[in-house]
Structures are given as C-alpha cells and as structure tokens.
Amino acid sequence: GAGVSQSPSNKVTEKGKDVELRCDPISGHTALYWYRQSLGQGLEFLIYFQGNSAPDKSGLPSDRFSAERTGGSVSTLTIQRTQQEDSAVYLCASSLATSGRYEQYFGPGTRLTVT
Amino acid sequence: RKEVEQDPGPFNVPEGATVAFNCTYSNSASQSFFWYRQDCRKEPKLLMSVYSSGNEDGRFTAQLNRASQYISLLIRDSKLSDSATYLCVVSNTGKLIFGQGTTLQVKP
Numbered sequence: 001g002a003g004v005s006q007s008p009s010n011k012v013t014e015k016g017k018d019v020e021l022r023c024d025p026i027s028g029h030t031a032l033y034w035y036r037q038s039l040g041q042g043l044e045f046l047i048y049f050q051g052n053s054a055p056d057k058s059g060l061p062s063d064r065f066s067a068e069r070t071g072g073s074v075s076t077l078t079i080q081r082t083q084q085e086d087s088a089v090y091l092c093a094s095s096l097a098t099s100g101r102y103e104q105y106f107g108p109g110t111r112l113t114v115t
Numbered sequence: 116r117k118e119v120e121q122d123p124g125p126f127n128v129p130e131g132a133t134v135a136f137n138c139t140y141s142n143s144a145s146q147s148f149f150w151y152r153q154d155c156r157k158e159p160k161l162l163m164s165v166y167s168s169g170n171e172d173g174r175f176t177a178q179l180n181r182a183s184q185y186i187s188l189l190i191r192d193s194k195l196s197d198s199a200t201y202l203c204v205v206s207n208t209g210k211l212i213f214g215q216g217t218t219l220q221v222k223p
Contacts, residue, residue, distance in 0.1 A: 033210060043159065043202070043213035056210060091158060098209035101147060106158035 002026070004107035006092050012113045013082055021077045021110045025094030032075050033095075033104060034067060035059075038088035046090075049075060050098050082114045118142055121203050121214035128193055129222055136188045136217045138203030145205040145212075148179050150188045153200045153216065162188075162201070193221045 005024040013019050025032050034046040045059040049069040060066070064083075069075040079086055089111050093104040121138040128134050140148075148165035163170065165177040165186055176189040186203055198221045203214035 031209060035211070035213075042215045043211075045210045045212065048210050056208065059210075093211075095209075103161050103164075104211060106160070108158055 004092055004094050004105055006090075006107040006110050008110060009108065010111045010113075012115060015084060015114055016081055018078065018080045019082055019112065021079075021090050021112070023075045023077070023092030023094075023107060025073065025075070025092070026105055027073075029094035029096055029105075030072065031095045031098040031102070031104075032069060033093045034075070034077050035091045035093065036088040037091060037109070041088075043091070046077070048098065055098075079112075082112075084114050087112055087114045116141060117215070118212050119203055119205055119214035121217050123215055123217060125218040125220055127220045127222060130193055130195060132193045132221075133189065133191045134193060134219060135190075136201055136203070136219075138186050138214050138217075140184050140186070140203075140205045140212075142205065142207060142212075143181075143184060145184075145207045147206040148186055149204040149206070149211070150175075150177055150186075151202040151204050151213075153202055155199075159202055159213075190219075193219075195221050195223060197221050 007022045033048040037043045047057045064080045067077045089109040091109045093106045095102040095104045150162040151159040152162045153159045165179045169178045174191045178187045200216040202216045
C-alpha cells in the first residue's frame with residue numbers, strides 16, 4: 001500500500017517568507033508526527049496529532065511554527081517569517097495509534113533551504 | 116545533557132566482522148525502545164524494537180538494561196549493505212526521542 005507522502009520534496013525560500021509543508025499519512029493511521037533533522041542537531045520532535053488534536057506541541061521551536069490536521073488525515077506544517085536556522089529536513093511519520101508500541105513510518109521528508 | 120546519547124563513530128569494519136553499538140538514555144520513565152536505520156539522505160526506518168528480555172532478528176541482537184538505562188545493538192557477520200547510520204530511539208508518550216546516530220561503514 002501507499003506509504004507516507006510529503007510535499008514538496010524540496011523547497012527553497014527567501015528569509016522572511018512563509019512556507020507550508022504537507023504530509024499525507026498512511027490511510028487508517030490516527031497518529032501523525034512531525035520531526036525535523038538539521039545538521040548537528042539530529043532528529044528532533046516537533047508536534048504530534050491524535051486525530052485532529054495536538055496533545056503535544058512541546059517541540060515547536062517558536063511561535064512562527066504551527067501545524068494543523070484536518071479530517072484525521074492530511075497535515076500541514078506552516079513556518080512564518082522563515083529564518084536561515086529553519087533550514088532542515090522536515091519529516092512526517094504516522095502510526096496506527098500514539099502508543100509507543102506502534103511502529104512509526106516516516107515519509108521521505110521535505111528539504112527546506114532558507115536563503 | 117542529551118536525552119539519548121550515542122557514540123557517533125564512525126565505525127569502520129571489514130565484511131564479516133561483529134560490531135556493537137551502545138546508547139544510554141536519561142529518562143527513566145521511557146517505555147519503548149528501538150533501533151532505527153537511516154541511509155544517507157533517506158528517511159529513518161525501523162530496524163527493530165528492543166525488549167527487556169533481549170531480542171534477536173537474524174544477524175541483529177538488541178539488549179535493554181533498564182536499571183542502567185542502557186541499550187545495545189550487536190551486528191554479526193557484517194555485510195556491505197549494513198553501512199548506514201544507526202539511531203537509538205526511546206519513547207514514553209508515543210513521540211520518539213532520537214540519539215545522534217552511530218555511523219557504520221563496512222569495507223570489503
């Protein structure tokens with residue numbers, strides 16, 4: 001079956017612009033996670049959704065970052081007024097439920113470059 | 116101090132070698148433990164879950180010591196295709212906390 005898909009695969013934007021990153025989870029997966037991976041920082045958690053609710057937003061770096069999920073499916077991560085330090089690969093993952101017992105399947109990521 | 120610590124390596128080993136990776140975690144409330152594999156410029160993929168009793172999957176053996184908050188991965192009979200970054204991962208509320216990864220390069 002189809003895996004997690006993300007779009008765009010690459011995004012180059014100018015400092016100060018807003019960007020929207022999209023994630024399409026595996027059908028039937030109720031839990032959706034956003035992570036980012038930057039050089040020297042490793043993979044870090046940003047936010048997760050159970051259905052359309054976001055019980056844990058603790059990883060969002062600043063109020064310039066927001067995310068939503070609609071219909072228990074697609075999620076968008078929005079970064080306002082992008083800064084150079086936002087450059088990273090943004091990864092989305094989904095799982096059947098939020099219990100750590102369930103495997104998280106990752107999408108291919110969106111590589112964001114802020115110039 | 117990072118929540119999950121790993122030796123970044125790189126580990127350079129010949130084909131057929133046995134190699135061991137270790138990691139430690141700081142949150143004693145962590146409930147689930149995993150090893151993920153990440154190839155260059157690709158997304159992470161689950162290699163195996165780690166259980167207190169230890170578990171084996173082919174050439175791969177994982178161990179967990181909750182008292183010492185220590186996780187290990189042993190790879191026997193290394194193959195060229197094992198070259199990758201191995202990520203130690205813990206979870207206590209579903210979200211994954213990743214170590215920095217250990218790079219393995221298997222040479223012919």
